Amino acid sequence: MNYQCFENLLKMHKITAYRVSKDTGISPSTLADWKYGRTVPKADKLQKIAEYFDVGINYFFDSGSPITAKRGTQIPIIGEIRAGSPIITEETLLGYEIADVDDSNDFFFLTIRGDSMKNIGMIDGSLVLFKKQQYAENGDIVACLVGGDSATVKRFSKDKKGVRLIPENEDYSPILLAPEDFESGDARILGIATEIKIKL
Numbered sequence: 389m390n391y392q393c394f395e396n397l398l399k400m401h402k403i404t405a406y407r408v409s410k411d412t413g414i415s416p417s418t419l420a421d422w423k424y425g426r427t428v429p430k431a432d433k434l435q436k437i438a439e440y441f442d443v444g445i446n447y448f449f450d451s452g453s454p455i456t457a458k459r460g461t462q463i464p465i466i467g468e469i470r471a472g473s474p475i476i477t478e479e480t481l482l483g484y485e486i487a488d489v490d491d492s493n494d495f496f497f498l499t500i501r502g503d504s505m506k507n508i509g510m511i512d513g514s515l516v517l518f519k520k521q522q523y524a525e526n527g528d529i530v531a532c533l534v535g536g537d538s539a540t541v542k543r544f545s546k547d548k549k550g551v552r553l554i555p556e557n558e559d560y561s562p563i564l565l566a567p568e569d570f571e572s573g574d575a576r577i578l579g580i581a582t583e584i585k586i587k588l
């Protein structure tokens with residue numbers, strides 16, 4: 389969300405953020421978190437604000453709006469990956485972030501949980517941009533489906549014996565996958581990491 393666009397709407401309608409909070413049920417502390425970049429809006433709350441001001445939700449991401457802080461493409465942030473591909477639902481959608489890419493359909497952001505990749509800067513809470521693809525080269529950082537219904541982010545390594553998903557933290561052990569895991573669909577590459585964003 390481009391918070392400056394929200395502030396522009398406040399000025400246009402001559403109302404305060406507190407009034408919007410009261411009318412929409414979105415707490416003042418939540419608005420403050422958005423303003424200072426501590427969190428990003430979830431889709432349902434952003435939709436409430438868009439309806440309140442009678443604008444489309446894309447207004448908050450449109451580079452042509454009156455006040456713009458960022459340029460790029462609106463990419464969904466998802467909290468988990470299910471069913472073999474990035475499936476975006478109300479339960480998994482955490483909000484949106486802007487990325488300098490051409491087609492939003494080819495990318496997704498994943499929120500990192502845990503510290504297994506901390507040595508390359510993927511700390512808990514950071515956002516990682518992934519390009520959707522189902523293949524990887526040795527050394528790529530991948531989002532990979534494991535066990536059929538959960539995903540992990542690790543460094544990809546493949547040899548004749550199978551695939552190793554290698555953590556970037558010496559406290560963790562690699563995940564070993566056999567070729568049969570990929571043939572059965574229990575394991576699948578979902579995307580390749582291209583960028584890390586850290587909220588300060």
